Amino acid sequence: MDVTANPILNRLSDAEFLWANRRQEGAFLMVLVAVAAAGRLAHPxxxxxxxxxVAFMKDSHDWTINVExxxxxxxxxxLFYKWMRCELVHNGGLPVDLQINxxxxxxxxxxxxxxxxxxxxxxxxxGWYWFLAEYVRSTVER
Structure with a gap:
């Protein structure tokens, strides 16, 4: 599939560029944008x-992880939706008490x-960045 013809794959390419240049929050944001867009396709x-x-994320796994x-x-x-995606979109960064480490x-x-x-x-x-990117890519490239 031609990457430039698919906006979701374009977001993954943006994420890869950011990750390679050590811009982890920006890369995570682009992957989370791709998750949201792929979710719209999967569950209109x-x-x-x-x-x-959340429905699209749950499609990617059969486990539940809760964290305090x-x-x-x-x-x-x-956590990925509210405290990562929304915080990055609406506040420009992750909360001080949540880190990619x-x-x-x-x-x-x-x-x-x-x-x-x-x-x-x-x-x-x-590793969550890689997991999400690979999952989105696998669903979009089908």
């Missing part, structure tokens, strides 16, 4: 950005760690 019957995004964030148990799909043993693994005192920061491994 679902109304609402969040519901559509700001005193509540938050499903990881919701390269300290995980395997940077390609999908991991999340809720930190305790004093910072109470949730750490998301870079």
């Amino acid at each position: 019957e679902i109304r609402g950005d969040r519901a559509n995004f 964030y700001r005193g509540e148990q938050v499903d990881l799909d919701h 390269e300290s995980f043993a395997d940077p390609r693994s999908c991991a999340v760690r809720a930190g305790g005192a004093p910072d109470y920061t949730v750490l998301v491994s870079p």
